[in-house]
Amino acid sequence: MFLQVILSGIVVGGIYALVALGFVVVYRSVTMFNFAQTEYYTLGGMLFATFLARYQLPLVLAVLLTMVVAALVGILSERLAFRRLLLLGARPANLIIVSLALAVVLRSVILLIWGTDARQVPTLGNNPIEIAGLLVTPQQIFILGSTLLVVALLHLFMHRTRLGLALRATASNRTMAGLMGVPLTSMLALSFALSAGIGALGGILVAPILLAQYSMGQAILVKAFAAAILGGLSNVQGVIVGGLIIGLAENLAGAYLSSAYKDVVAFAVLLGVLALRPSGILGGRTEEKV
Amino acid sequence: MSTKALWASAFLAAAMLSPAAAQSQQPPVLIGVVGDFSGPVAPYSTAALQGAQVALDELNAAGGINGQRIQLRPYDDRNDPVEGATIAKRLGDEVLSVIVTSGSSPALSMGPVLNRAGLPFITTLSSNPAVTESGWKYANRLHLSDRHQIERIIQHALDTDKLTKIAILYDTSDLGVGGRNIALKTLEKRSVKPLVVEGWKQTDADFSSQLIKLKSAGVEGVIIWGAVEGAVRIAQQMRALALDKVQIYGGGGLVSQKFIDLGGSAVEGTIATWAYLDTSTPIVTALEKTFESRFKSKLDIFGAQGYDALRILAQAISTAGTKPSDRPKILEAIRSMKYQGAVGEITFGPDGENIRKIYIARLKAGKFSVLD
Amino acid sequence: MTGEVLLSLRGLTAGYGPIAAVRNVSLEVRAGEVVTILGANGAGKSTTIKAIAGVIRAWSGEVYFAGQRINGRASADIAKAGIAVVPEGRQIFSDLTVEENLMIGAYRIRDRATVPRVLDEVFDIFPLLRERLRQRGGTLSGGEQQMLALGRALMLQPKLLLLDEPSMGLAPRIVEQMYVSLQKIVDKGMTALLVEQSVTMALRICTRGYVMVNGEIVRAGTAAELAETDLSGSYFAAGDAGAAA
Ligand SMILES: Nc1ncnc2c1ncn2[C@@H]1O[C@H](COP(=O)(O)OP(=O)(O)O)[C@@H](O)[C@H]1O
Ligand SMILES: [Mg+2]
Helix, strand or coil: CHHHHHHHHHHHHHHHHHHHHHHHHHHHHHCCCCCCHHHHHHHHHHHHHHHHHHCCCCHHHHHHHHHHHHHHHHHHHHHHHHHHHHHHCCCHHHHHHHHHHHHHHHHHHHHHHHCCCCECCCCCCCCCEEECCEEECHHHHHHHHHHHHHHHHHHHHHHHCHHHHHHHHHHHCHHHHHHCCCCHHHHHHHHHHHHHHHHHHHHHHHHHHHCECCCHHHHHHHHHHHHHHHCCCCCHHHHHHHHHHHHHHHHHHHHHCCHHHHHHHHHHHHHHHHHHCCCCCCCHHHHHHC | CHHHHHHHHHHHHHHHCCCHHHHCCCCCEEEEEEECCCCCCHHHHHHHHHHHHHHHHHHHHCCCECCECEEEEEEECCCCHHHHHHHHHHHHHHCCEEEECCCHHHHHHHHHHHHHCCCCEEECCCCCCHHHHCCCCCEEECCCCHHHHHHHHHHHHHHHCCCCCEEEEEECCHHHHHHHHHHHHHHHHCCCCCCEEEEECCCCCCCHHHHHHHHHHCCCEEEEECCHHHHHHHHHHHHHCCCCCCEEEECHHHCCHHHHHHHHHHHCCCEEEECCCCCCCHHHHHHHHHHHHHHCCCCCHHHHHHHHHHHHHHHHHHHHCCCHHHHHHHHHHHHHCCEEECCEEEEECCCCEEECCCEEEEEECCEEEECC | CCCCEEEEEEEEEEEECCEEEEEEEEEEEECCCEEEEEECCCCCHHHHHHHHHCCCCCCEEEEEECCEECCCCCHHHHHHHCEEEECCCCCCCCCCEHHHHHHHHCCCCCCHHHHHHHHHHHHHHCHHHHHCCCCEHHHCCHHHHHHHHHHHHHCCCCCEEEEECCCCCCCHHHHHHHHHHHHHHHHCCCEEEEEECCHHHHHHHCCEEEEEECCEEEEEEEHHHHHHCCCHHHHCCCCCHHHHC
């Protein structure tokens, strides 16, 4: 039973991490929290359900198309909602309010298109395989594999490509990056495209087991937020650890105490970690060196 | 949905403009029909109103109530409890008696107001036990209460399926918590101790910690009481933990196309109570014919309950009288009648709860059918 | 000895909030020249550099570069046009490695095959950077960071270098080395606009210069002319790097 609880904690934590990663990608480059992030996750679930179940597209095509559309929505949100404010150097409070408003707008559009009904999405396989006494479904393997793959690809992108380098330079010193010829506007668009694409992938991965529904983003918002904070906000590895900790904490609490304590324990862990390490689990590293 | 809403409003307009009152010498007997005619549960309320409309025409064609015509007055509460309470305050002055086709939350906000006004009323949609358990003398229910459904499903699990290792999963809404409490009491009376009792929030998506408990406890059957989406997620995730041999039991809410479509193969075999409409009886066959040719939609249990509700009120009023001061006698008449209607043979208990057979259904090959 | 006009400011006024930090500044830099702007702390030198590079917007006046008006453009476009900046305080990307700092300079190079060659040219001038490639920028010493800032700017293969107080905060010995490297760059034909408080160093390398006081140009002249003027007394604060050197 213990291992089974750990496994499901890891799977859930992986999803939290993936959505939190979207938060972090934007936070790193513009130091703002985009609360509309979880709506890209919802959008991912809904689009994927539509492409797969309604238009019968092949799996890979449906995944790619969903991520591309979500990325475009990300670019559009940056262009329409944030760019002016970001270029003017608006205060964080204003950006937060705009991102909350954007979340409401996106949710309304999703409601308009898809309504309140939940949608069923075919899974890659929901019949468990037994591995060393542990029950694992193909869908769970798919979730973990995709999460790892995305983290690895993101890391490669950030560290091995010219665009990734430009993004990191912009995150490190926006003015200086501009002086080096890195166009800020493109970097903003790129950050939002990446974060929305990654968020949508989260939605794609969970839709088959949790159903796609307009409210799925709201349901995960606080957990993903906590994972991002726990991870130190600007650190990819940190966010993975943050997501896993939240996922494991709530599953262990649910299994050994009561499911009524799932959320409470997850947040208690968040508060505890922040009390000991105010900049997150791995977030302290950068600060110490400066 | 939107076409349904359109239908409902067109229907409302027609009902309001009904010239019946003007033609008759005597003032008509006014019956209020409160319901959600433009909100989330509009399809159910509308069906009940339409059923009542069919009954109305039959009754008036047969001479009304001792020569007095009956007239229906619809009120739209949009499934909003505040709106419901506001409407309820006016009803004592405007109508003799009321049919409440609303969902549980407006029904519960109207209940005390109607009761204080001494207005006999019949609800046709709410399953919340509070409708008949809040001490509202004038309340009557013509639908299945959660209490009876849960007692029935537990009886089926213990006696017919002979299971003893039972778990209860409930969502933390009023409905879910109410269901859990009834289930716990019912099991206690049968001296069965549930092995797992766990809740979930409606926004919850991951049920693994609850389900792992089911697994390690070796549960044979699980009673799931809550919204359809949650029940579907549970069923799907049970499968992922190889819990597909565990029998799922639920309430009437699960007997819906939505549950079947969302759940797919994961919900096969689900057993649930069913507000079943037996379409083979002559009374239903006739009603179905009129209803479907007139409204171009299929007769369901709610349409039938709306039909029966008006007929019950009319029968009670005809023995008690049509003056506001006759209302206590109308209530008495409802409680003492034995009525043969579309939904079967019905009597009302002293608490206003209708006593009738509750069917058990089983989902097999994507279709619910009566098991017992 | 000098070519056509590369950079020209005409009546540039710019500032922060309601306050104009530079007023009506006009100056010219011709291809092949090293022009200096001398002035005390707070005179408006950095503001002038920032306005040219597009970090802040000019309120009025014009900036022409290679015949094109560039004020109002984004700094990335100005960089693309051929102006590279070594900013005040160096502004190294501290969490990026030395190599990455340099590669950012190469961001706009279309023909990626030339990048190693450009990199080699930078290493020729600053051999130390080659040894520090994997080190994070933030961990370098002040002098090393200044080399990196210069090397990074050279990666842009600019037509014009804007240097804002490259000697600031460095030990005299390091400043000496810096200027030797700078001389090498200039000898290869680089055009530069050099802002300094360190008069000695600046006048040693420049061909011409301007003196800025309270946001305005008060004097212009050749290096020799400026050297003869007494600049230290009224214009410069005590303890500046030039006086110390
Ligand atoms: N970011 C800023 N905001 C407001 N005022 C500034 C800013 N930067 C510089 N100033 C002011 O503008 C004037 C010129 O500054 P600056 O151009 O940095 O001078 P210098 O580089 O010659 O030392 C000074 O009075 C300074 O206080
Ligand atoms: Mg300065």
